[in-house]
Amino acid sequence: MxxxxxxxxxxxxxxxxxxxxxxxxxxxxxPSLYYWGEYEDMIYQMYSEPGSADPATQIAKLREDIGIASESGNQIPPGLHAHLGYMYYLQGDTQSAFLEFAAEKQLFPESAIFIDGLMSRIKE
Missing domain, CATH: 1.20.5 (Single alpha-helices involved in coiled-coils or other helix-helix interfaces)
Structure with missing residues (x-):
């Protein structure tokens, strides 16, 4: 017992x-170093279900995420500005695309070779 x-x-x-x-x-x-918002889920959805996330919707959501990150004092994750630039490019807004690509390079200098390659292909 x-x-x-x-x-x-x-x-x-x-x-x-x-x-x-x-x-x-x-x-x-x-805490996370970056504010990811809907970025990761959007990328997953874009590639797992092609056509499910149109560029205009992605631009709006990414812009919203950037605003939330800025208001909360968090950083934007790597690749977000590059993806946003790509969405602008798909809509035919090359000027906005270049601005986003430049923002990506400024925030993440290690992306410069990749971003410069994208920009050179767009200029051609």
Missing amino acids: ESNARKLMAGALIKRIVAFSCLIVSGCTP
Whole structure:
């Protein structure tokens, strides 16, 4: 009898320790460096269901995400401005596309070779 009671108490203690550990670990998750908004879901949808997200809708959502990030003091994730520029290009707005490509290069200089290649192909 006594052994059984000890096992129950030990099991309850272990459960409490595990629960407490989970609370501590989940509370220590660092905030994301970037505000992703709908960007990742939109990219996934665009490639998994072609034609499901037209450029005008994507432009509106990305512009909204940029506004939210700016208001909350978060950074824009890599690729967002490049994707926005591509959406402008698909709509025939080359000037806005170049502005977004330039923003991508300024925020993420490591993207310069890729962005310069895009821009050179658009100019041709």
